[in-house]
Amino acid sequence: MLNLKEVLQEAKSVAILGHIRPDGDCIGSCLSLYNYIETYFPNIEAKVYLQDFMPEFLMLKNADKIEHDYSEDKVYDVCFSLDSADKARHGEYVKYFDTAKKTIGIDHHISNQGFAEEHLIISDASATAEIMSELIGKENLTKDIAECLYLGIAHDTGVFQYSNASPKTFRVVADLLETGIEASRIIDETFYQKSYVQNQILGRTLMESIMLMDDKVIVGAVKLKDMEFYGVTPKALDGIVSQLRYTRGVEVAIFLYELEPQRYKISMRSNGKVDVSKVAGYFGGGGHVKAAGCEMSGNFYDVVNNLTLHIEAQLQENE
Ligand SMILES: [Mn+2]
The missing domain is CATH 3.90.1640.10 (inorganic pyrophosphatase (n-terminal core))
Structure with missing residues (x-):
């Protein structure tokens, strides 16, 4: 040594x-x-x-x-x-x-x-x-x-x-x-510790989050105009996806933020049943079983639909 x-x-x-x-x-x-x-x-x-x-x-x-x-x-x-x-x-x-x-x-x-x-x-x-x-x-x-x-x-x-x-x-x-x-x-x-503004964005994202697929998937998103409004960079959004995952019953948490209009950066966290690195892999991203990410184009609903299709397939496989 x-x-x-x-x-x-x-x-x-x-x-x-x-x-x-x-x-x-x-x-x-x-x-x-x-x-x-x-x-x-x-x-x-x-x-x-x-x-x-x-x-x-x-x-x-x-x-x-x-x-x-x-x-x-x-x-x-x-x-x-x-x-x-x-x-x-x-x-x-x-x-x-x-x-x-x-x-x-x-x-x-x-x-x-x-x-x-x-x-x-x-x-x-x-x-x-x-x-x-x-x-x-x-x-x-x-x-x-x-x-x-x-x-x-x-x-x-x-x-x-x-x-x-x-x-x-x-x-x-x-x-x-x-x-x-x-x-x-x-x-x-x-x-x-977070700044006051970070906590505001976290709170707002949680408040506006949506539950999908029998409450097994939670989705939170931050738009460009929100980041501009609060005067923050993407670094300030660290930790939001983890907080989403702490929702009882949820298998996968998805957090998206807008990089430019119609372009999203996606982070996913899983409690273990779904391998999110596979999901991210379909869209050119990667990571680990429980934490992965990728970038995708399209409107918010298209992006979420494409992700949840792959999550649903894995959940059905594992049942
Ligand atoms: Mn290290």
Whole structure:
């Protein structure tokens, strides 16, 4: 297994890269490594590069030091690629990867082919942060490092709910909790909290949702003019489909938003009876059994009818 200490002992400068549109696991993993270096290898000049950033992650130590400028042509001794299944995921920061003297990839995506010189890819780890927890080692955890790792694992497991959260994940999380982190504050402020406007759109979408197929399918939609009215981007619509799924008796939740007139982005969630990745697959999309998405053209009713035909076929098959 990769030995973090050995790698860092020989390094004077380290670049840490995540992926474009970074999520909690990406940011948590990158900052855990940064904070580890700052604590145990203070002489190393380290930098985390991420293109954009969500303000709720500022609660993590040194989140304010994340670099968003890539104009400098610096050559690093070591470049870490975290939570990124392929090189293109690094976006414009890839130049630091390409020029570094040594590259190391750490990831949990099954599609990662190992594009770095040295890599640690564990596809049954729930999150890159779970792998980082093991690499850093229980004995080296500080509260600041543990907060980053906990946030990463919590986000990639949907707060420990998805099937990727294994008994091992919980053992790692137990070690993180031992450091005294404020676990519920981290989850509340970075995962569940929404802006007032987001809650308004969520409420309105739930209120205007429709039930189909003997109440086995629920459909919610947001139109372009609604997004304009509330002044939000599609990012603000995250989580609406999950809330739709929490409707008793529902097998599949469908959430649509308008990309342009007569063009929809569709997210689906299933409780297990219907494989929504198959449904999305018919329309050029994909995903997992319980979570999938695609894009479709047509008016709202055509789009919903086309989707429910495939859902109905699967429900009948399984009965
Ligand atoms: Mn991840």
